[in-house]
Amino acid sequence: DTGVSQDPRHKITKRGQNVTFRCDPISEHNRLYWYRQTLGQGPEFLTYFQNEAQLEKSRLLSDRFSAERPKGSFSTLEIQRTEQGDSAMYLCASSLPPRLAGKRDTQYFGPGTRLTVL
Amino acid sequence: DAKTTQPPSMDCAEGRAANLPCNHSTISGNEYVYWYRQIHSQGPQYIIHGLKNNETNEMASLIITEDRKSSTLILPHATLRDTAVYYCIVRLVGNKLVFGAGTILRVKS
Numbered sequence: 492d493t494g495v496s497q498d499p500r501h502k503i504t505k506r507g508q509n510v511t512f513r514c515d516p517i518s519e520h521n522r523l524y525w526y527r528q529t530l531g532q533g534p535e536f537l538t539y540f541q542n543e544a545q546l547e548k549s550r551l552l553s554d555r556f557s558a559e560r561p562k563g564s565f566s567t568l569e570i571q572r573t574e575q576g577d578s579a580m581y582l583c584a585s586s587l588p589p590r591l592a593g594k595r596d597t598q599y600f601g602p603g604t605r606l607t608v609l
Numbered sequence: 610d611a612k613t614t615q616p617p618s619m620d621c622a623e624g625r626a627a628n629l630p631c632n633h634s635t636i637s638g639n640e641y642v643y644w645y646r647q648i649h650s651q652g653p654q655y656i657i658h659g660l661k662n663n664e665t666n667e668m669a670s671l672i673i674t675e676d677r678k679s680s681t682l683i684l685p686h687a688t689l690r691d692t693a694v695y696y697c698i699v700r701l702v703g704n705k706l707v708f709g710a711g712t713i714l715r716v717k718s
Contacts, residue, residue, distance in 0.1 A: 495652075524705060533696060533708030534653065547705070582652050589703035596702050597643065600652035 493517065495601035497583050503607045504573055511569045512604045516585030523566050524598060525558055526582040527551065534582055540566060541588065573608045580605050612636065613697045618713040621691075627684040629712055631697030634678045642673060643700055644682045646693040647711070653696065656682065687716045 496515045504510050516523045521542050526534035537556070538548045542563035552558075555573075560566040570577055584598040614632040621627040633642065643658040657664055657671045659680075664671045670683040684691055696711040 526706075533694075533711055534706070536705040536707065539705060584652075584706075592702075596641075597655045597658060598706060599655060603650075603652050605650075 497601040514583030515565045520585035522586045524584040528580040578608045615712045621687045623718045627687040629682040640699045643698040645696045648693045692716045
């Protein structure tokens with residue numbers, strides 16, 4: 492069973508550097524979501540794609556953040572000029588579109604990428 | 610903001626049923642109740658969801674009150690591996706998930 496995969500699992504960077512994370516969704520899922528989770532909090536929504544189209548972005552997604560899903564399969568999340576406040580777990584999830592999912596409409600999460608900004 | 614209220618923590622003895630409550634008094638007619646859990650340092654794991662009727666799967670049972678203002682997740686025979694943060698979420702089909710703080714369940718031997 493191939494679930495959602497994320498790479499890298501851990502990333503340590505210095506403040507001001509750029510970082511890029513990758514998410515590979517479950518193969519037949521055309522929806523892909525990014526969430527961020529800081530210590531002691533529940534995950535917070537950042538953005539989501541349906542195929543290659545980015546349909547919603549949270550206000551949490553500042554100008555330094557950009558997400559892409561160029562071919563409607565894997566997605567990347569880039570953070571430019573990282574700040575210490577960006578330290579968090581970045582989670583990716585995928586799902587079927589509601590019209591296909593029916594009763595199985597749910598999001599499946601990857602293991603996350605833990606970012607530490609020094 | 611999350612539309613659910615959960616107790617911050619609960620303890621359960623290993624082998625006993627764990628009953629996790631959730632209040633969602635402002636739930637609308639077409640919103641589903643979802644439960645996820647998150648074991649330390651892992652991504653959230655889907656458990657179960659329902660609209661009106663009670664639901665059961667291999668992991669848990671979901672009991673939704675008739676007025677749909679609250680629900681209970683039941684883990685019938687809790688094990689140490691069920692120690693996790695449990696999130697109750699109300700959601701329209703196809704929408705993003707809005708997580709609250711969840712309930713920390715500690716299963717003790």
